[in-house]
Each structure stands twice: as C-alpha cells, then as structure tokens.
Amino acid sequence: MKEATRQAFGKALAEAAARDPRIIALDADLAPATKTDETKKAVPAQFLQVGIAEANMVGIAAGLAVSGLKPFASSFAMFLAGRAYEQVRNSIAYPGLDVKLCATHAGITVGEDGGSHQCVEDIGLMRMLPGMMVLQPADSVEAAAMVQYLAGVQGPAYLRLSRVAVESVFDEGYEFVPGELRQVRPGRSIAFVASGVMVRECVDAAQRLEGSGIDAAVYNLSTIKPLNKARLDEIVNAYDLVYVAEEHLKAGGIWSAVMETVDAPQKVKSIAIEDRFGQSGSVAALMEEYGLSAAAIENRVLEDQRASLAMGIEQIAMAGIRRA
Amino acid sequence: MNTSILLSHSRQARRYIVEMVAVAGSGHPGGSLSCTDVLTWLYDEEIDLNDPMRDRLVLSKGHAAPALYAQLAVHERIDPEELLTLRKLGSRLQGHPNRTDLPDVDMSTGSLGQGLSVAVGMAWADWYLGRSRRTWCVCGDGEFEEGQIWEAVMAAAKYKLANLTLFLDENGLQIDGKVLDVGGMDDYAGALKAFGWNVLEIDGHDFGQIATAVACAKKSGMPSAIVCHTVKGKGVSYMENVAGWHGKAPNAEQAQQAYEELEA
Numbered sequence: 025m026k027e028a029t030r031q032a033f034g035k036a037l038a039e040a041a042a043r044d045p046r047i048i049a050l051d052a053d054l055a056p057a058t059k060t061d062e063t064k065k066a067v068p069a070q071f072l073q074v075g076i077a078e079a080n081m082v083g084i085a086a087g088l089a090v091s092g093l094k095p096f097a098s099s100f101a102m103f104l105a106g107r108a109y110e111q112v113r114n115s116i117a118y119p120g121l122d123v124k125l126c127a128t129h130a131g132i133t134v135g136e137d138g139g140s141h142q143c144v145e146d147i148g149l150m151r152m153l154p155g156m157m158v159l160q161p162a163d164s165v166e167a168a169a170m171v172q173y174l175a176g177v178q179g180p181a182y183l184r185l186s187r188v189a190v191e192s193v194f195d196e197g198y199e200f201v202p203g204e205l206r207q208v209r210p211g212r213s214i215a216f217v218a219s220g221v222m223v224r225e226c227v228d229a230a231q232r233l234e235g236s237g238i239d240a241a242v243y244n245l246s247t248i249k250p251l252n253k254a255r256l257d258e259i260v261n262a263y264d265l266v267y268v269a270e271e272h273l274k275a276g277g278i279w280s281a282v283m284e285t286v287d288a289p290q291k292v293k294s295i296a297i298e299d300r301f302g303q304s305g306s307v308a309a310l311m312e313e314y315g316l317s318a319a320a321i322e323n324r325v326l327e328d329q330r331a332s333l334a335m336g337i338e339q340i341a342m343a344g345i346r347r348a
Numbered sequence: 349m350n351t352s353i354l355l356s357h358s359r360q361a362r363r364y365i366v367e368m369v370a371v372a373g374s375g376h377p378g379g380s381l382s383c384t385d386v387l388t389w390l391y392d393e394e395i396d397l398n399d400p401m402r403d404r405l406v407l408s409k410g411h412a413a414p415a416l417y418a419q420l421a422v423h424e425r426i427d428p429e430e431l432l433t434l435r436k437l438g439s440r441l442q443g444h445p446n447r448t449d450l451p452d453v454d455m456s457t458g459s460l461g462q463g464l465s466v467a468v469g470m471a472w473a474d475w476y477l478g479r480s481r482r483t484w485c486v487c488g489d490g491e492f493e494e495g496q497i498w499e500a501v502m503a504a505a506k507y508k509l510a511n512l513t514l515f516l517d518e519n520g521l522q523i524d525g526k527v528l529d530v531g532g533m534d535d536y537a538g539a540l541k542a543f544g545w546n547v548l549e550i551d552g553h554d555f556g557q558i559a560t561a562v563a564c565a566k567k568s569g570m571p572s573a574i575v576c577h578t579v580k581g582k583g584v585s586y587m588e589n590v591a592g593w594h595g596k597a598p599n600a601e602q603a604q605q606a607y608e609e610l611e612a
Contacts, residue, residue, distance in 0.1 A: 077496075077503070079495075079499060080468075080499035080500050084465050084469035084472065085469060086455070086469060087455075087473065088472065090469070092477070111496070115459075115465070119446070119455065
C-alpha cells in the first residue's frame with residue numbers, strides 16, 4: 025500500500041474526534057492539504073477554522089487545552105514549527121499544555137513548491153523544547169497508530185508528517201509503542217537508524233547493498249523525543265557502523281540527538297541534508313540531489329567502505345615504515 | 349458593588365505592588381499600577397477564587413504580574429509574606445505569571461501579544477462545552493503593536509464570542525516612550541468597532557464606570573472591549589505618567605514615600 029502519512033493522519037483524526045467530543049481539529053486554511061478536512065466532514069462541530077493565522081491558531085489551541093479540550097492543531101511544518109515557534113514555546117510548551125501539533129509537508133519531499141515551503145529545521149526546533157514529545161511515523165500505518173496514541177496521552181507533542189506517498193513498512197494492526205525502535209530489516213554488518221520517509225529509502229538501500237556483500241539492518245526511529253537511550257546503545261553496540269538517516273538538516277536533527285545520547289557516538293554517522301535550503305523539483309530528483317535516495321545512500325555506504333579500507337591499508341603501511 | 353471596599357482593596361494592592369517590586373529590586377510597577385483598579389474589580393466582583401467553575405482571566409500583559417499577585421494576597425490565596433519572594437530563585441511568583449507554578453494563574457503570559465489568542469480559545473471552549481462562565485483578558489496598549497493581537501481580534505468577532513471581554517489598559521506609555529510615538533495608534537475603540545466588537549470607553553480608575561461598562565459587555569452578543577484610559581504608575585505621584593517607571597524598582601526611600609501616599 026502506498027499512502028502519505030498526512031492522509032492517514034487525516035482519517036485517524038476524524039475517527040478519534042468522532043469517538044471523543046473533546047478532540048478539536050484546528051486548521052489554518054489548509055484543510056485539503058493537511059487532511060483535517062476529514063474531521064470537518066465527519067464531525068463539523070469539532071473542526072475550528074482559524075484562517076491564515078498560525079500564531080493565533082497555536083494560541084487558540086492553548087486556550088482550548090486550558091479549558092479541558094484536546095486540540096490537534098495542523099498546518100505545514102514551515103508555518104507551525106517555523107512561523108509560530110515562539111507561540112509554541114511560550115503558549116504551549118512552557119505552560120505544559122495538552123496540545124498536539126500536527127505538521128504536514130515536512131522536509132524536502134514537499135517537492136515543487138520549493139525551499140520556502142520545505143521545513144528542514146523543525147525537528148531541531150521542537151526537540152529543544154523541554155517536555156515536548158516529537159514523533160515521526162515511517163508510513164501511513166504508523167501515522168494512524170500515532171494519532172490514536174496521542175489522543176490518549178496528556179502533554180504537548182509534535183507529529184511530523186509528509187506530503188509524499190510512501191510504500192508501507194508496517195502491516196495493518198501495527199501498534200505504536202513509544203521509544204520502541206523496531207527492527208524493520210535484519211542485518212549483521214551495518215545498521216541504518218532511520219526516521220520518516222527515510223525508513224523506506226534505507227530498506228531499499230539495504231536491498232541494493234546485498235549485491236556488494238553488505239548485510240545492513242534497518243531500525244525505525246519514530247520516537248525522536250524522548251529518545252530510548254538503552255535501546256539505541258544496544259543497537260550501536262551490535263554493529264561496527266551505524267547511520268542515522270533523516271530528511272532534515274544535519275545540524276540539530278535526529279543524528280545530533282543520537283550523538284548527544286549514546287555511549288559510543290564515534291560509531292554513528294549522519295545521512296542528512298548538509299547546510300543548505302531546499303529547492304523546487306520532483307521528489308525523486310530532490311532526494312537524489314540531497315543524498316537521501318536509496319541509490320545515494322548505497323553510494324555513500326560503498327564510498328565510506330572504500331575510504332575506511334584505504335585508511336586501513338595506509339595504517340598498515342605506516343606501521344610497516346615505523347617498524348623499519 | 350461596595351465602592352469603599354473596592355477602594356480599600358485597590359490601595360492595599362498598590363502597596364503590595366510597590367513593596368514586592370522594591371524588595372525584588374526589579375519588576376514593572378508602572379503598568380501594574382495602571383491596571384490595578386480593573387484587576388481589583390475583577391477579583392472583587394467577577395472572579396470568586398474559591399469557586400472551581402469561576403470566570404477565567406488571561407493577564408496578557410504579563411509584566412503586570414505584581415498586580416495579579418497583589419490580588420491573590422488581598423483575597424488571601426497567598427500569604428503577603430510570599431509576595432516578598434517575587435523574582436527570587438524557586439519562587440512561585442515568577443517575573444511573569446506561570447500557571448504551572450501558581451494554580452490561581454489561569455494562563456502563563458509575558459511574551460506580549462499571545463494572551464488574547466489564548467483567551468479566544470478559552471471562551472470558544474466554554475461556548476462549545478455549554479459553560480456559562482466568562483473569559484476576561486487584560487492587554488496593554490503597547491501590546492496592540494503585536495500583529496497576533498489583531499488575528500485574535502478578528503477570530504473573536506468571527507466566532508461571536510459574547511463570553512469574552514477584553515480590558516485594554518490604555519496608559520499611553522511603553523518602554524521607549526509614548527505609544528503614539530513608538531508605534532501605536534490613538535483610536536483603539538474605532539479600530540475594534542471596525543472589527544465588529546462591542547466597544548466601551550471609560551476611565552479605567554473609576555469603579556462606577558467599570559461597573560457600567562461590564563454590565564453592557566455582559567448584555568452584548570459580540571465580544572466586548574472595554575478601552576480603559578489609565579495612568580501609568582497610578583497612585584504613586586513620582587511614577588505617574590513617567591515611561592521610565594515601566595520596568596524599574598523604587599529604592600527604599602522612594603518606596604517609603606509611595607507607602608505614605610497610598611495610606612492617604
């Protein structure tokens with residue numbers, strides 16, 4: 025099945041709202057894109073249209089939470105995490121309010137709309153906020169499971185969703201367990217710890233690497249905050265080399281979070297966007313250009329192997345010279 | 349309405365404000381003193397702090413925290429001794445009000461321009477849940493330079509939030525000088541009317557006028573704004589209408605003079 029996480033989010037939110045009258049979906053004039061129009065259709069009384077005013081939407085959501093409702097505020101990542109950052113910080117995270125921020129169109133897989141609309145900084149922004157849970161599903165099955173989970177827990181959370189449709193990683197009936205870091209593909213030589221659309225790319229890259237004799241495992245890191253340190257250490261300890269793959273800037277993102285957390289960070293490398301903005305293009309062309317496609321990941325791993333092999337030969341040679 | 353009790357409570361609140369800011373050595377006395385009569389009205393007449401289903405208040409101009417803490421002391425929700433912990437490490441009385449520290453604070457505020465949006469959400473929630481209580485919001489005039497305020501003004505009118513009342517504490521001064529020179533406007537009433545609000549304009553230090561305006565607000569089918577003409581630093585002669593007292597603490601001698609003036 026191929027479906028965007030935003031699509032599954034829209035359906036799951038409408039279902040959750042139908043079950044719980046305290047759930048309110050807030051929208052800032054993007055309902056057909058964020059899929060909150062599903063809630064509008066199913067339970068119109070629980071759909072709050074605030075217009076093109078994201079800062080105000082975040083404040084209104086905070087007010088709903090103060091008064092005991094369960095708001096799910098939705099917009100593009102650029103506007104929810106970016107434009108309304110200080111409102112999220114001071115009106116939601118600081119007072120610790122039960123608001124779920126559901127950001128669609130995160131990362132470069134926004135595609136043709138270009139760099140102004142491709143938020144590649146949001147994970148960093150949100151994970152820095154004390155008490156903010158940060159989740160990113162690998163596929164539509166996990167997105168729906170996360171909405172169900174979020175409907176049942178208290179406290180501020182950021183759900184990072186994508187515009188692009190991705191092939192499913194999980195089967196129907198998958199249950200989201202926060203911090204699980206589930207193995208999606210077994211492997212012995214290296215591991216990919218991937219999040220969001222990168223899980224699928226890494227699974228594909230791992231398949232391609234088989235031909236080069238590299239047996240790569242893939243783990244789904246969907247609970248970005250709080251990170252499961254024990255499980256991450258276990259994964260890092262089990263391999264010689266671990267790649268953290270994310271559709272986000274290298275600075276401040278998931279790789280940074282993993283490096284801050286694990287006991288052996290020297291074994292952890294980053295597959296992410298270097299210090300640059302996104303741009304217009306097809307999703308496939310962008311993933312290639314920014315080094316995030318399965319083919320780009322395969323090349324990267326092979327290059328790293330060649331480089332470490334060359335370094336190994338050099339070290340042996342150096343040792344020989346010293347002995348002589 | 350008992351005017352002599354209101355007057356006595358507002359004088360007591362002003363003494364507390366001067367004392368806690370003087371002891372803290374920093375804080376915002378000017379804007380706390382300008383909205384003190386409005387807050388005295390709210391906590392004497394509208395908000396019964398002992399009632400869990402009471403009305404709610406968002407002090408959007410959160411730097412006036414001492415004015416809010418003074419009311420909590422007047423109404424015996426906190427010990428007056430605790431006022432002297434203002435702005436100190438570990439105190440429940442943060443420099444700007446925080447709901448997670450002090451349960452009587454309905455919303456954490458301080459970053460200007462955000463409180464009215466939150467008040468809109470609270471009023472909408474009460475309407476949605478069929479509750480009869482009101483949401484009150486107190487904003488400063490300098491704060492109206494923030495664009496988010498106007499987003500919230502537009503939203504409140506769209507949702508016809510009759511259970512929302514805004515007090516605009518128009519003291520005319522902000523940190524850098526006169527609101528009119530710094531970036532504000534002179535006809536908030538006209539602007540709010542144009543957005544569809546029910547607007548009343550009063551002397552924000554006159555309890556009779558506050559009473560009449562609140563009665564009108566409660567009858568309106570639209571959100572109401574009570575534009576209050578006030579004096580920054582009201583009640584302390586040397587602070588009145590001086591922008592420099594926006595965020596400065598009086599020294600011991602100045603504080604003593606203020607107590608004497610507020611005894612009168």
